[in-house]
Amino acid sequence: MTETLPSRTSDLPAKWIPGEVEAGLYQRWVDRGYFEADPASGKPPFCIVIPPPNVTGSLHLGHAMDHTLIDILTRRRRMQGYDALWLPGMDHAGIATQNVVERQLAVDGKTRHDFGRELFVDKVWDWKRESGGAILGQMRRLGDGVDWTRERFTLDEGLSRAVQTIFKRLFDDDLIHRAERIINWCPRCHTALSDIEVDHHEDEGELVSIRYGDGDDAVVVATTRVETMLGDTGVAVHPDDERYAHLVGREIELPIVGRMIPVVADEHVDPSFGTGAVKVTPAHDPNDFEIGRRHDLPMPSIFNEAAVVMNSGTRFDGMDRFVAREAVREQLRAEGRIVAEKRPYLHAVGHCSRCDTVVEPRLSLQWFVKVTPLARAAGDAVRTGRTTIHPKELEKRFFDWVENMHDWTISRQLWWGHRIPVWYGPDGEVVCVGPDDEPPTGAGWHQDEDVLDTWFSSGLWPISTLGWPEQTADLQRYYPTSVLVTGYDILFFWVVRMMMFGLYAMDGRPPFEHVFLHGLIRDQFGKKMSKSRGNTIDPLALIDDYGADALRFTIARGSNPGADMSLSTEWVAGSRNFTTKLWNAVRFALGSGASPDLPVPPADRLTDADRWILGRLREVREQTDALLEDFQFAKATEALYHFTWDELCDWYIELAKPQLAEPELAEGTRAVLGHALDALLRLLHPIIPFVTEALWTGLTGGESVVITPWPVDAGAPADAAATARVEALQRLITELRRFRTEQGLPDRRSVAGRLVGLDDAGLAGHEPAIRFLTRLDAPSDGFAPTATVEVGLPGNGSVHVELDLSGAIDVAAERARLGRDLTAAQKELDQAEKKLGNPKFTQKAPAHVVDGIRARREAALADIERVTARLETLPSS
RNA sequence: GGGCGCGUAGCUCAGCGGGAGAGCACUCGGCUUACACCCGAGCGGUCGCAGGUUCGAACCCUGCCGCGCCCA
Incomplete structure (x- = not known):
């Protein structure tokens, strides 16, 4: 090694210590504006909007997965010459954020009502400024190539204008209306929830069978919520159920309350379930509500907003629902009304997804989006191929969902959020106010107190962040966005809503061309990560210990379409080892004088090893391209891993060492090595941006791999x-x-x-x-x-x-070795002969298969002959 | 109850009609001037079970068993 090394190699430290370098590299990328999109660039556009994380949230592995995959897609497109925009931001997370600030107030024994609406909202903004959005800093640690100049927040002025605009349009189109219905109510958050904000899981409860009425009029009904009997206004049976035919149309006495309630015949009662008779509590159960409507039953509410019994006209008023449950049950027992009891009784119970309180169905006046036509349009967009869902197997789930979607409850009894733009007049007027309208003034006019569901604004994200309702340059250029990347568990939270709103607001043009749904990250044993299980891993700790590249590489390598992936620190350590391997390979190359600036000699002046690695490079590049176009991150990553470690490092570099010692081969070897590493670092850059940046600039002296073209003709034909x-x-x-x-x-x-x-x-x-x-x-x-x-x-x-x-x-060792070879060859021969001895096989199987088996037989025979001969020459031991 | 998916090496997963693979773990030998976060070699599997289709099945079909998710 007598040549002078290129001066740029002196910048490459002996060891890659990501923690010391990553932040600086990231800041340099941002400072130089590499991630800023330019609508005037003349390049083809490529756009991804981030599924907006929650302003209260911090980066967890689910985000890390989203972000890694999005960053791979965007960085690659940028290198491919696209005007690539990854647009970041957050949503305001109505319930979660309000909860955070209310908890702070509670420390001083205060509630939001002590401050009033305006002051409280100011306090939330203060919190947001001081403590919100931690995740944005964490995105930098991961290396997210987002355009920070376009960062958005759902409560920004522009996005709020979008919310008000679409509300007004939907209202004018009769797609938003106000109605008194049964909704999911959280007695702790004191607000309505939509269906998807309710998590169902099994709880231990009780199933109590109660006898209503007496003598011939007696009917037995069963319930897990005994206390709701205080609000019963009927008993329902199936019209064809002869057991109860004599009762239909008559009234029986409701125990404890003493009210006479009718027995009604309703088709929706399942006569084979339980006794075939059900109690009807129209104000506190969605099914009962429907029965009540059909039969014109009274609908008294017996709970206040905290789920405390009230207005029941019994001594149970003032009791919490769970206390009342036991108290009512005991009184029923004392009155001899209890026929049967199962306790504990396991059944699915709805919980508030934000605070885990048991949700109470509640009859109340709320705003709803009539989703049927919007959801149908979303389904059509996928059916007609304007939006493609990857992997395709999840399409069916998407269709099932959009076809069975219930009206969406969008009003929330909160203060933090977009206030509903509806004013009520003194004479019952209802006026919906658009963003450019003046709200009505004068005595008796007041605005609706409620705010909108956070997802009402998140659903607008792909259009509002680009400037809608204004026809901005960004909107015209980047809409529809290219891909939406998110976990399949979130499909219904954002994707469906974004589809509905995008199609509606943008004249039937869906918000994304592709939807890529990845799996969930599980622990090393395939178990779901959860705080209660104690098996969560903090991605930031992994970045601290192994570097962002190692985490990203692990995620990319594990991301098979439609499947969850396992992750543990050991997996990440393995990825870190890969980055180190790459580092050392480039160090070797630089030490050998390799450079991409050296011209690769014509094929006839290359060695077999040179030609082989250049052929493999081309194959791997083509493979990587095809796989990434198809969202096959794991296979693309695996192909690059295998090429780097098992082929380039284990064989080519080793074969290059003797070549470098041959004067007539050395220069060509340096050129091939430089060329291959240059291409490889570019191919790897979207996955592991930091280490490839350090290495690529060291190897080439170029400005940055971020803005370097994707290698389109690297390598050589095989x-x-x-x-x-x-x-x-x-x-x-x-x-x-x-x-x-x-x-x-x-x-x-x-x-x-x-x-x-x-x-x-x-x-x-x-x-x-x-x-x-x-x-x-x-x-x-x-x-x-x-x-x-x-x-x-x-x-x-x-x-x-x-x-x-x-x-x-060592004769024994040699005999053992040859014996194993012989056994393997014999097995191979047996298999081949068995096939070839079957005339049906030789007749029916394709010629190339038969030829292949014949070749295997010949090879096995040769092996056996050689090994046997060798064994015979060995002295007996 | 309805729908979807999964059961392949100790663990996590590829392979989905013609020679059972990878990473990690494990065993043995090595601090060989790119790399011990490494190198070299190796061990390890009636591909959940039972039928069927086929010249040929881990792969296609049917049933069963076990697990997971979504929806009621």
């Missing part, structure tokens, strides 16, 4: 002959190493040997490489071989190697 010779070479070297290992030869001990038959095997020029990689010295004057190894090569050739081990070989 050279089958060169590849075959390299594979034979690998086989020969591996077999010789195996012999050495099994003979117990220490790695560092050189052995003299003679290679016989290299010419016939086409490996004549490879003797230096073989000797270098197997520590085989040239035979000297006193060469006296004591052992022979014969290596069968692909293509049925073989090479003899005579070795001077300076002593007797």
Whole structure:
């Protein structure tokens, strides 16, 4: 190594310590504006909007997965010459954020009502400024290539204007209306919730069977919510149920309350379930509400907003629902009304997704979006292929969902959020006010007190962040966005709403061309991560310990379409090892004088190893392109991993070492190595941006790999002959190493040997490489071989190697080794002969398959012959 | 109850009609001037079970068992 190294190599430290470098690299990217989109650029646009994280949230592995995959897509498109925009931001998370601030107030024994609406909202903004949005800083740590100049927040002025605009339009189109219905109510948050904000899980409760009425009029009903009987206004049976035919139309007495309630016949009662009779509490159960409507039953509410019994006209008024449940049950028992009881009784119960309180169905006046026509349009967009869902298997779930979607409850009894733009007049007027309208003034006019569901604004995200309702340059250029990336568990939260609103607001143009749904991250045993299980992993801790690249690489490598992935610190450590491997490979290349600036010589002046690695590089590049276009992150990452470690490092670099020592080969080797690493670093950059940036700038002296073109013609067409010779070479070297290992030869001990038959095997020029990689010295004057190894090569050739081990070989070990080879060859032969002996196989199977089996038989026969002969020459032990 | 998906090496997962694979773990040998976050070699599987289709099944079909998710 007499050449002067290029000066730029001096910038490459001996070791890659991500924690010391990543933040600086990221800041440099941002400072230079690499991530800023430019609508005037003349390049084709590519746009992804972030599924907006919650302003109260911090980065968890689910985000890390979203962001890694999005960043891979965007960075690659940017390198491919697109005007790539990844637009960041957050949503205001109505309930969650209000909860955070209310908890702070509660420390001083205060509630939001002590401050009043305006002051309280100011306090929330204060909190947002001081503590909100931690996730934005964490995104920088991950390396997210987002355009910070376009960052948005759902409560920004522009986005709020979008909310008001669409509300007004939907209102005018009769797609938003106000109605008294049963909704999901959180008695702790004191607000309505939509269906998707309710999580159902199994709870221990009780199932109590109660006898209503007496004598011939007696009916037994069962319930898990005994206390609701205080609000019963009927009993329902199926019209065809003869057991109760005599009762229909009559009234029976409701225990405790003493009210007479009718028995009604309703088709929706399942006569085979329980006793076939159900109690009807129209104000506190969605099914009962429907029955009540059909039969015109009274609908008294017996709970206040905290789910405390009220207005029941009984002594239970003032009791919490769970206290009342037991108290009512005990009184029923005392009155001899309880027929049966199951306790504990496991059943699914709805919980508030924000605070886990048991949700109470509640009859109340709320605003709803009539989703049927909007959801149908969303379904059509996918059906007609204007939006493609990946993986395709999830389409069915999407269709099922949009076809069965219930009206969406959008009013929330909160203060933090977009206030509903509806004013009520003194004479019952209802006026919806658009963003440019003046709200009505005067005595008796007041605005609706409620705010909108956060997802009402998140649903507008793909259009509002681009400037809608204004026809901005960004909107015209980047809408529809290219891809939406999110977890399949979130499909219904954002994707459906974004689809509905985008189609509605943008004249039937859906908000994204592709929806890519990835799986969930689980722990190393495939278990879902959860705080209660204690198996969560903080992505920031992983970044601290192993670097952002290692986390990203792990995620990319595990992301198979439609499947969840497992992750543990060991997996991430493995990825860190990969970045280190890459680092060292480039260090070796630089130390050898490799450079992409050196011209790669024409094929006829390249070695087999050169041609082989250039062919493999082209194949891997093509593979990577095809896989990434198809969102197959795991396979693309795996292909690059395998190429880097198992081919480039384990073989090409090793073969390059003897080449570099040959003056006539050295320059070409430096060129090939420089060329291959340059391309490889670019291919890897979207996945592991930090280490590739450091290495690529070190290798090439270029400004930044971020803005460097994607390698489109790196490598060379595969050279089958060169590849075959390299594979034979690998086989020969591996077999010789195996012999050495099994003979117990220490790695560092050189052995003299003679290679016989290299010419016939086409490996004549490879003797230096073989000797270098197997520590085989040239035979000297006193060469006296004591052992022979014969290596069968692909293509049925073989090479003899005579070795001077300076002593007797370990015959037992050699017999064992050959015995294993013989067994394997015999098995191979048996399989092949069995097939070939079957006339149906030779007649029906395609010719190339039959030929393949014949070739395998020949190879096995040759192996057996060779190994047997060798075994016979061994002294008996 | 309805729908979807999964059961392949100790663990996590690829493979989805013609030679059972990877990473990690494990065993043995090595601090060989790119790398011990490494190198070399190796061990490890009636591909959940039972039928069927086929010349041929981990792969296609049917049933069963076990697990997970979504919706009621």
